[in-house]
Every structure is written in C-alpha cells, then in structure tokens.
Amino acid sequence: MILYKNLLQRLLALPQALRFIVVGGAAAATHLLMVGMLVAATGMAPLAANVLAFLTAFAVSYHGHALLTFADARQRGWASAARFFAVACLSFGVNELLYAIALHHLHWHYFWSQAGILVLVAVGTFILSKFWAFKARHPA
16 A cells, blocks of 8 residues: 555656546547557457557546546546546547548558557547646535
C-alpha cells in the first residue's frame, strides 16, 4: 500500500499534460493490445475488434483521468463519467471513421494505422476532457 501511495504522489506531482500522456498511454496500450489480440487470436474483423477494445480502454481511461489527470477538479461520479463517456464516444467515432479510411481506402496495416490514429484523436480528447468533462463545477 505504501508503494501505491508513493507512486500516486509522484504521478500527481507531474504536470497535467504528462499525467494525461501517462494515462492516455495506458489506455492506448490497452486498446492496441485488445485489437491485436482479438484480430490475431480470433480472426475478428479489425473494425469490430476496435469496438470491444474501445470499451475496455474506456475503463482504464476514465479512472486514470478522474484520479490522476484531472484530480484537481475533483470531478468524479456519474455526472463526470457520463460527460467523459460522451467525449470518449465522440473520439471513438472519429477514431472508427479514420480507421475505416486507413484500412479500406489507404490499405494501411490495421495495427500501425490504429496506433497513429489513437495519437491524433488524443489531442481532441484532452481538450474536451479538460474544459468540459472534468471541468470543476462551482455551486450556484
């Protein structure tokens, strides 16, 4: 438990952008690992595997951002989870559209195109998360 608290304190001491990269990297790694495993192990179509991978990575992303990236805003619970899910769904829609283009029109490799797309989409996700999903709400 002491190791966990020490690690948490070190992560919280990082600038917010670096915390976003750490959490986003963990979520992206989860996403990519799931896509790779589902396609390679089961033969699932990459676009279908991407949906399941998104849902798995969402859990990593929400909890990481609520506890680390945007911890200062103290926005946790159903309201911030719903707003962040809306952000994540919008980001996923953009991801899936770009992924379909990369796969079916550009004929890029499924794994590497997804890796690049995850980085591109992360910028919009950060902006919407910071200024809407996890924005500190002040009592009226």
